[in-house]
Amino acid sequence: MLTYPFNIIPITKARGELGNLAEKVSKGNYIILTKDGSPKVALVDISYLINLENQVKKTYQKTFIDPKLLKYTRKFTEEEVKEWEKEDIL
Amino acid sequence: MKTVFVDSSVLFSAVNSPIGGSSKIFTLKNVKLVTSRVVLIETERNVRNKLRDYHLERFFMLVEKLEVLKQLPNSQLIKKAKKVIVGKDSVILAESYKSKADFLVTLDLKHFLTGSVARFLRPQKALTPKMLIEMVEKK
Numbered sequence: 673m674l675t676y677p678f679n680i681i682p683i684t685k686a687r688g689e690l691g692n693l694a695e696k697v698s699k700g701n702y703i704i705l706t707k708d709g710s711p712k713v714a715l716v717d718i719s720y721l722i723n724l725e726n727q728v729k730k731t732y733q734k735t736f737i738d739p740k741l742l743k744y745t746r747k748f749t750e751e752e753v754k755e756w757e758k759e760d761i762l
Numbered sequence: 763m764k765t766v767f768v769d770s771s772v773l774f775s776a777v778n779s780p781i782g783g784s785s786k787i788f789t790l791k792n793v794k795l796v797t798s799r800v801v802l803i804e805t806e807r808n809v810r811n812k813l814r815d816y817h818l819e820r821f822f823m824l825v826e827k828l829e830v831l832k833q834l835p836n837s838q839l840i841k842k843a844k845k846v847i848v849g850k851d852s853v854i855l856a857e858s859y860k861s862k863a864d865f866l867v868t869l870d871l872k873h874f875l876t877g878s879v880a881r882f883l884r885p886q887k888a889l890t891p892k893m894l895i896e897m898v899e900k901k
Contacts, residue, residue: 752870753778753812
């Protein structure tokens, strides 16, 4: 039985309860293990981790950038971005 | 239905802020938003360099609401555009002209909302997102 509040547990206390804690994580539920009061690692469901990694990959692999057309584009300056922000206010 | 060519200043600003006019035009009904591959590349390049990771996801989400025209930059047209606008904006101006959209929506008032650009684009008209919203909401 878990005796610590919420899903934050010191690593030292988690050692003896690892099996029990592993049962508690599922889908998006996770447990944060702390060391000296600071978050150190998280216990997550493996399917949740794989799904998360796939989502990140998907976002980063997706691109419209075509090296052949890159020469027609330019870098925006900070000044013009600020100017656009002002003009964009409704 | 009127077509509106979205330039990179507007697409970038829509990615950057969900509460400005640029974002609002993505919710307008009765207008078709179009853009070109060059605009997408320019915007993505700047989103990756200047904004945060979650903005990139928003960029892809907004692009899904646009029709991406299958057009490539035309050197002759860019050359002509350079006669009426500063070099840095000539590609986008040429792209908008080539799209044959009814309107060009931009946040760069200084360079795009001028008499010479208006003559170049005719019959297409350059507007800001705010002007476009007011026009659509009046109807």
